[in-house]
Amino acid sequence: xxxxxxxxxAVPASGVDVLALAESWRRxxxxxxxxxxxxxxxxxxxxxxxxxVIDADGxxxxxxxxxxxxxxxxxxxxxxxxxxAPRVLEFGVADETAWRVGLSCxxxxxxxxxxxx
Amino acid sequence: xxxxxxxALNAERAARRAAVLVTPxxxxxVRLVRGGDDLAGDPLGPAIGEAFRSGRSATIATEAGxxxxxxxxxxxxxxxxxAVHISQALAPIAAIAxxxxxxxxxxxxxxxxxRFAGVTLHAEWPEDVLPGLGLDPYTAxxxxxxxxxxxxxxxxxxxxxxxxxxGALGSRKTHARRLERLTASPEALSRIEAPIGLDIGxxxxxxxxxxxxxxxxxxLRRRPA
Numbered sequence: 001x002x003x004x005x006x007x008x009x010a011v012p013a014s015g016v017d018v019l020a021l022a023e024s025w026r027r028x029x030x031x032x033x034x035x036x037x038x039x040x041x042x043x044x045x046x047x048x049x050x051x052x053v054i055d056a057d058g059x060x061x062x063x064x065x066x067x068x069x070x071x072x073x074x075x076x077x078x079x080x081x082x083x084x085a086p087r088v089l090e091f092g093v094a095d096e097t098a099w100r101v102g103l104s105c106x107x108x109x110x111x112x113x114x115x116x117x
Numbered sequence: 118x119x120x121x122x123x124x125a126l127n128a129e130r131a132a133r134r135a136a137v138l139v140t141p142x143x144x145x146x147v148r149l150v151r152g153g154d155d156l157a158g159d160p161l162g163p164a165i166g167e168a169f170r171s172g173r174s175a176t177i178a179t180e181a182g183x184x185x186x187x188x189x190x191x192x193x194x195x196x197x198x199x200a201v202h203i204s205q206a207l208a209p210i211a212a213i214a215x216x217x218x219x220x221x222x223x224x225x226x227x228x229x230x231x232r233f234a235g236v237t238l239h240a241e242w243p244e245d246v247l248p249g250l251g252l253d254p255y256t257a258x259x260x261x262x263x264x265x266x267x268x269x270x271x272x273x274x275x276x277x278x279x280x281x282x283x284g285a286l287g288s289r290k291t292h293a294r295r296l297e298r299l300t301a302s303p304e305a306l307s308r309i310e311a312p313i314g315l316d317i318g319x320x321x322x323x324x325x326x327x328x329x330x331x332x333x334x335x336x337l338r339r340r341p342a
Contacts, residue, residue: 026123034123038185048175085144116123117118117120
């Protein structure tokens, strides 16, 4: 089953408005990529529509997984900023036992990473 | 997404207007659809309309490849007229349900921070404070004072601003007298829910609060696209 996004998922619990930050970083002339959770299965920690903004230096704000895969997304974002091509990343749990021990990152998510040009 | 599209989206968000972003996952131009745009003839019209109605973002398969629809709806607000017992229960329930909640009551004995810890409180008359709050189709208003001097302006103002839910505390008899006083079209007046709240036989202020939030949620989730 695909989970669905909240009404206003651009503002995470931290209170940072990720889309506004993406705009202001870009206006400063930084290379910027925006990552978005586009699909989830199972117990995904962040709903569809959640954003992470990344700049060319690896600074980031927001969340696509509550910390589980942000490192990988930030690394991929550097390449997206460099070559300008969007990508869809998929993260999951290979080991079925992960469900039983209740890892917060159980389940699978697809994340779209695109440049803000 | 190009900067101009992102800036346009952020402008809609800042103005509390609904928008949907259509992003081709394989790359290509991102399209911003504003609330109220004509969707007739748009091949993605039904899916975009559903995104506006539900507020849910989703990936859809199209002939032009996979698209991600970002639904950007203003966060729903609930304005409570009356710093009364029902409001004391309703404010925290509404906050848990995801509503930004505002309480308005000119009676300073009722509208105290002690009675409404952590709630945005305006100890002012509705006619003085509501116009500045920018009530809109993502705002619900519940008039709870029983006092026409406080409730009446708020009710007509909420109807004029297209609030998605307008409810008023009081019996059918009280409401019949209210309808004689209020100046608005019969169609507009028929949008006022009175007696207020889902009929669950609520008795206590807390139970009435639950019935009111149920009505508000039903109005939000079942509103026309």
